[in-house]
Amino acid sequence: LKNMFKIVSEANTTYFHDGSRIPKERLEYYRKGLLYGTSCYRSDVFEAALNSSDEKLEQLLEFYDYVEIQPFQDYYHLIDRGQIESEENLIISIKRLITAAKKLNKLIVATGDVHFLDEKDKIYRDVFISQPKIGIGHRAHPLCDRKNPRAFTPSQYLRTTDEMLKCYDYLPADEVYEYVVTNTNKIADMVDEIRPIHDKLFTPTIDNADENLTKICYDTAHRLYGEKLPEIVEKRLEKELSNIIKHGFGVIYYISHLLVKKSNDDGYLVGSRGSVGSSFVATMSGITEVNPLPPHYLCLHCSHSEFLEEGVAADGYDLPDKICPVCGKPMKGEGHNIPFETFLGFNADKVPDIDLNFSGAYQANAHAFTKTIFGEDHVFRAGTISTVAEKTAYGYAKGYAETLGIDNEVRSAELERIARGCGGVKRTTGQHPGGIIVIPRDYDVFDFTPYQYPADDLSAEWRTTHFDFHAIHDNVLKFDILGHVDPTVIRMLQDLTGVDPKTIPTNDTKVMSLSPNGVLGKYAAKGKVCLENPDKCHEPEEAADPDDAFIRGGFGSGFSEKVRSDYEKQKIENLMREMNRGKDVQPQTFKDYKDFSSQAPTNDEIVAALRVLQRAGLSDLVRGNNVTDLSLLTGNQGYNNENAVLNMLTGNGSSSLNPQVIQSLLTNQM
Numbered sequence: 136l137k138n139m140f141k142i143v144s145e146a147n148t149t150y151f152h153d154g155s156r157i158p159k160e161r162l163e164y165y166r167k168g169l170l171y172g173t174s175c176y177r178s179d180v181f182e183a184a185l186n187s188s189d190e191k192l193e194q195l196l197e198f199y200d201y202v203e204i205q206p207f208q209d210y211y212h213l214i215d216r217g218q219i220e221s222e223e224n225l226i227i228s229i230k231r232l233i234t235a236a237k238k239l240n241k242l243i244v245a246t247g248d249v250h251f252l253d254e255k256d257k258i259y260r261d262v263f264i265s266q267p268k269i270g271i272g273h274r275a276h277p278l279c280d281r282k283n284p285r286a287f288t289p290s291q292y293l294r295t296t297d298e299m300l301k302c303y304d305y306l307p308a309d310e311v312y313e314y315v316v317t318n319t320n321k322i323a324d325m326v327d328e329i330r331p332i333h334d335k336l337f338t339p340t341i342d343n344a345d346e347n348l349t350k351i352c353y354d355t356a357h358r359l360y361g362e363k364l365p366e367i368v369e370k371r372l373e374k375e376l377s378n379i380i381k382h383g384f385g386v387i388y389y390i391s392h393l394l395v396k397k398s399n400d401d402g403y404l405v406g407s408r409g410s411v412g413s414s415f416v417a418t419m420s421g422i423t424e425v426n427p428l429p430p431h432y433l434c435l436h437c438s439h440s441e442f443l444e445e446g447v448a449a450d451g452y453d454l455p456d457k458i459c460p461v462c463g464k465p466m467k468g469e470g471h472n473i474p475f476e477t478f479l480g481f482n483a484d485k486v487p488d489i490d491l492n493f494s495g496a497y498q499a500n501a502h503a504f505t506k507t508i509f510g511e512d513h514v515f516r517a518g519t520i521s522t523v524a525e526k527t528a529y530g531y532a533k534g535y536a537e538t539l540g541i542d543n544e545v546r547s548a549e550l551e552r553i554a555r556g557c558g559g560v561k562r563t564t565g566q567h568p569g570g571i572i573v574i575p576r577d578y579d580v581f582d583f584t585p586y587q588y589p590a591d592d593l594s595a596e597w598r599t600t601h602f603d604f605h606a607i608h609d610n611v612l613k614f615d616i617l618g619h620v621d622p623t624v625i626r627m628l629q630d631l632t633g634v635d636p637k638t639i640p641t642n643d644t645k646v647m648s649l650s651p652n653g654v655l656g657k658y659a660a661k662g663k664v665c666l667e668n669p670d671k672c673h674e675p676e677e678a679a680d681p682d683d684a685f686i687r688g689g690f691g692s693g694f695s696e697k698v699r700s701d702y703e704k705q706k707i708e709n710l711m712r713e714m715n716r717g718k719d720v721q722p723q724t725f726k727d728y729k730d731f732s733s734q735a736p737t738n739d740e741i742v743a744a745l746r747v748l749q750r751a752g753l754s755d756l757v758r759g760n761n762v763t764d765l766s767l768l769t770g771n772q773g774y775n776n777e778n779a780v781l782n783m784l785t786g787n788g789s790s791s792l793n794p795q796v797i798q799s800l801l802t803n804q805m
Contacts, residue, residue, distance in 0.1 A: 136168070136329050136331060137168075137581040137582065138165040138166075138167060138168055138169055139165075139169060140580075140581040140584065140585040140601075141165055141581055141585070142157055142161065142162065142165050143155075143585035143587075143601060144580075144581070144585040144586045144587065144601065145157060145161060147585070147586075147587035147588065147591070147601065148586070148587060148588060148593070148598065151587075151588075151591060151593060153274075154274075159198065163198075170200045170201065170322070170325060170326070171198065171199050171200050172199060172200065172201050172202070172203045172244070172246070173196070173199050173201070173202050173203045174203060175203070175205060175209070175248045176205070176209065176210055176213060177277065179195055180192070180195050180196060180199070180202070180232065181228075181232070183195050184228045184229070184231050184232040184235075185219065185228045189231070189235060192231065192232070192235045193235050193238065193239060196235055196236060196239055196241060197239065199241065200241075200242070201241060201242040201243070201244050201318075201322060202232065202233075202236040202241045202242070202243050202244065203244055203245075203246045203248075204229055204232065204233065204243065204244075204245055204246070204303075204314065205245075205246060205247065205248045206245075206247065206294070206299070206302035206303075207222075207225070207302060207303075207305075208289050208290060208302070209247075209248050209289045209291055210225055210229075210289075211225075211287060211289065212278065212286070212287045212288060212289055213225065215286065215287040216280065216286060216287075226305050229305075230305075233306075242318050242321060242322070243313075243314050243318060244314060244318045244319055244322055245299055245302070245303065245311070245314040245315040245318075245319065246319075247291065247292075247293060247294050247299065248289075248291050249291055249292065249293045250291040250292075251291065251292055251293075252292060252293050253292055253293070254290055254292045256292065256556060257288075257290045257292065258553060258556070259553065259556035259557050259560075260288070260291075261288055261535070262531050262532060262534075262535040262553060262557050263276060263531070263557070263560070264276045264278045264279050264288055265279065265284050265535055265538050265539070266279075266531065266534050266535065266538060267279050267281055269531060269534075284538045284539055285539060296315065296316065299315045300312065300315050300316075303315075332602075332606060332607060332610060333583065333607075333610040335609075335610070336486060336609060336610060336611075336612070337575050337578065337583075337610060337611055337612075338383055338384070338386055338387065338575065338612055339386060339390070339509060339513070339573045339574070339575045339576065339612060340386060340575060340576060340577070341386055341389060341390065341508075344385050344386040344389040344390075345380045345385035345386070345389075347389055348376075348379075348380075348385050348388050348389045348392065348416070348420060349376055349380075349385075351392060351419070351420050351421070352372060352376060352416055352419035352420055353372070353419075355419040355420070355421070356368060356369075356372055356419050358438070359433065359435070359438060360433070360438055360440055361437075361438035361439070361440075365440055365442065367428065367429070367442055368415075368428065368440075371415045371427075371428060371475070372415055372416065372419065374475070375414060375415055375416045375475055375483075376416055378479070378483035379416055379479075379483070379487075381483075382483060382484050384479075384486070384487050387486075387487050387489065387612060388416060388417065388420055388422065388487070388489075389420075390508065390573075390614065391417075391420075391422045391489045391491065391614070392420040392421055392422055393504075393508060394491065394501055394504060394505075394614070394616065395421055395422055395491065396421060397500075397501070397504050398493055398494070398497055398500075398501060399421070401497065401500070402626065403493065403494040403496075403497045403622050403623075403626055404494075404622045404625055404626070404636065404637075405491050405492065405493055405622060406491070406492035406619060406621055406622060407422060407423035407424070407425065407489070407490070407491060407492070408490045408491070408492055408617075410477050410478045410488075411423050411425075411478060411487070411488075411489045411490070412425030412427060412471070412473060413425075413427045413473040413474060413475055413476075413477040413478040414427065414475060414478045414479070414487075415427050415428060415475070417489070422489065422491075425471060425473075426451070426469050426470050426471060427470070427471055427472070427473035427474075427475070428442075428469070428470040428471075428472070429442060429443065429445070429470050429472045430442075430443050430447070430448040430449070430450060430451035430453075430454060430468070430469070430470040430471075430472060431443060431451060431468075431469055431470045432451075432454065432457055432459075432466040432467070432468060432469070433466060433467050433469045434459040434461065434462060434464060434466045434467075435464075435467055436459065436462050436464040437459060437461050437462040437464070439459050439460070439461040439462070439466075441466075442470075449472065450470075450471055450472070451468040451469040451470035451471065451641075452468055452469075452471070452641040452642055453468065453642060454468030454642060455468075455642070456640075456642070467640075467641070468641060468642055486609075486612075488615075489614070489615070490615040490617060491614075491615065491616055491617065492617050492618075492619035492621065492622060493616060493617065493618060493619065493622060494618070494619070494622035494623040494626060495618035495619060495620055495622075495623050496623050496626075497622070497623075498569065498616065498617070498618035501616045502571060502597070502616055505571050505573070505614070505616070509573055509574075509576065510576070512574075512579065512580065513573060513574040513575075513576060513579075513580075514571055514572065514573055514574070515571070515572045515574070515580060515586055515597070515598050515599060515600050516566040516567065516570065516571065516572070516589065516597040516598070516599040516600075517566060517567035517570030517571065517572050517599065517600060517604035517613055518564060518565070518566060518567075518584075518586075518587070518589070518599035518600035518601060518602065518603060518604055519564065519565045519566060519567055519599075519603055519604065520561055520563075520564055520565075520603045521561070521562045521563050521564070521565055522558070522559045522560060522561055522562055523557055523558055523559065523560045523561075523562055524558065525554065525555075525558050528553075528554040528555070528557040528558040528560075529550060529551065529554040531554070531557050532550045532551075532553040532554045532557060533550055535553070536550065563590050563591075564587065564589055564590055564591070564599070565589050565590055565599075566589040566597070566599045567604055567613075567615075568617060568618070569615050569616045569617035569618060570604055570613045570614070570615055570616075571613065571614045571616055572600055572604060572607075572611050572612070572613050573611065573612045573613075573614065574611060575611075580600075583600075583607055583610055583611050584600045584601050584602040584607055585600075585601035585602070586598045586599065586600060586601055587599060587601050
């Protein structure tokens with residue numbers, strides 16, 4: 136299998152020229168563990184059977200392990216297009232091939248040269264054959280006849296044994312049975328059972344990664360919270376680290392730490408995305424600035440901390456200013472109260488998916504840094520396969536009908552049927568915008584996948600995995616090192632203003648005033664009026680219209696703009712709550728509710744509910760709908776109050792659990 140992966144890799148990189156190519160010498164070099172057949176009508180062997188001497192044919196056959204003959208129909212287009220004079224000449228050439236193979240004691244095998252599964256699927260392939268400009272690399276298909284779009288094309292479907300036995304009526308029946316049944320089974324018996332895709336994860340290794348991660352976390356914790364850590368800090372850190380290291384995820388955290396530290400040292404902040412903010416280890420190792428502990432005050436000068444009682448505040452960023460009772464300096468409100476289970480599941484055995492937003496101006500440096508850490512032959516861009524989309528496929532089907540001159544006869548329903556069959560066919564290859572695949576140092580890439588260049592671009596700086604990264608996502612580690620505009624803008628603003636963004640108070644009321652009905656929104660709306668209608672600049676200011684604001688306080692996407700425009704209560708708690716719903720809950724809920732507290736539960740509240748159920752031995756209540764395992768329930772950021780959730784589950788304090796409420800929770804979540 137590794138030798139085959141090496142052949143595919145070299146054919147798509149070193150020897151690539153207007154298509155994948157490989158010299159026969161390289162095939163010989165990688166011959167161990169592989170069987171080579173003579174292939175179809177386009178092979179050198181079949182060409183020799185048609186036009187060369189017996190000596191030349193036998194010389195070519197020496198290289199192969201077995202000789203293939205296909206159904207007569209697979210060759211018939213050669214007769215139809217005048218490349219072979221007659222059926223008799225074709226049969227003579229096939230028999231020449233069989234005679235030479237017998238002389239050299241080569242195994243003769245009847246193969247189907249299969250290109251699609253069922254006979255009815257032929258029309259889908261014909262669509263791609265008939266139109267010369269829609270092939271891979273915009274090259275015409277070898278069977279395309281530009282002068283005659285109705286030219287015969289073979290029906291190369293997966294034939295049954297009985298169908299194959301009927302395809303060689305020009306040969307004796309006993310020989311046909313040998314080629315169709317006996318010899319094909321001999322080939323099958325020569326092939327060992329192999330697994331091209333592994334069934335487990337292979338994480339990279341870095342010496343002392345677990346020890347280094349532990350030291351970094353505790354050093355940061357002591358620097359922030361003092362020599363004697365508060366019990367809640369110590370327990371959370373110990374719980375997370377023990378589970379992360381036990382399941383072999385320490386190296387993932389440590390690598391992420393190195394990447395973020397490198398960017399920070401070079402002057403660019405890194406934004407974490409997704410649910411990594413629920414991990415306190417990620418916070419203490421510098422991967423994310425999100426602190427998942429319960430809301431608390433923290434003095435960055437003397438490390439004094441004060442954790443609040445449950446229910447006093449939902450989010451530390453909403454805490455009012457407070458002076459440290461120990462050193463007299465201002466304290467910082469911290470903590471978003473996010474359960475660790477949100478990230479790695481209840482058993483802490485889900486592979487961490489740490490997505491990092493680097494500055495777009497710095498992304499290439501971050502990618503290159505992975506080569507420094509692991510070596511160039513152990514990091515590859517995550518490959519992707521682009522396929523024909525539904526609308527594009529409909530255009531192909533319509534073009535096919537026009538090419539055949541039947542576009543006025545074919546109903547739209549038939550075009551849609553053909554389009555469905557053409558959809559999903561490979562168009563080209565590419566690469567994930569930020570995904571880096573890491574191969575463990577004790578292995579090489581061919582243990583997992585071949586490689587190539589994205590879109591066959593030989594000038595590309597990075598090689599990509601030949602397999603789509605989704606196929607090997609559970610086998611090798613993928614780091615999402617994404618490029619984002621926010622870190623770039625923050626760096627530019629820092630250079631322009633001289634203000635370190637990390638020193639801006641998180642509870643600054645001026646920040647919250649950036650909503651469209653706040654100060655900035657009003658100025659922006661007024662500015663637009665002045666630019667478009669200078670005569671009206673003297674008129675009294677009116678409330679800002681969100682659509683009139685040049686500068687918006689949202690996050691850019693249509694969804695977050697909807698959250699922002701409906702946002703009335705200026706608290707981080709409410710904003711985070713709305714950004715932490717389950718799938719498809721927003722933005723409909725904004726039309727139905729004005730009070731955020733009455734809306735659907737957040738992901739973290741779901742996790743809290745399941746904690747209650749789990750402790751009560753009632754985990755089976757969540758099974759059977761859309762959830763099959765507690766560990767599948769993961770989310771992003773929000774707040775978590777187990778007592779409140781318990782009251783919700785028990786019907787506002789009654790003694791029995793309320794299945795309808797549980798069902799509602801699960802429906803909203805999923």
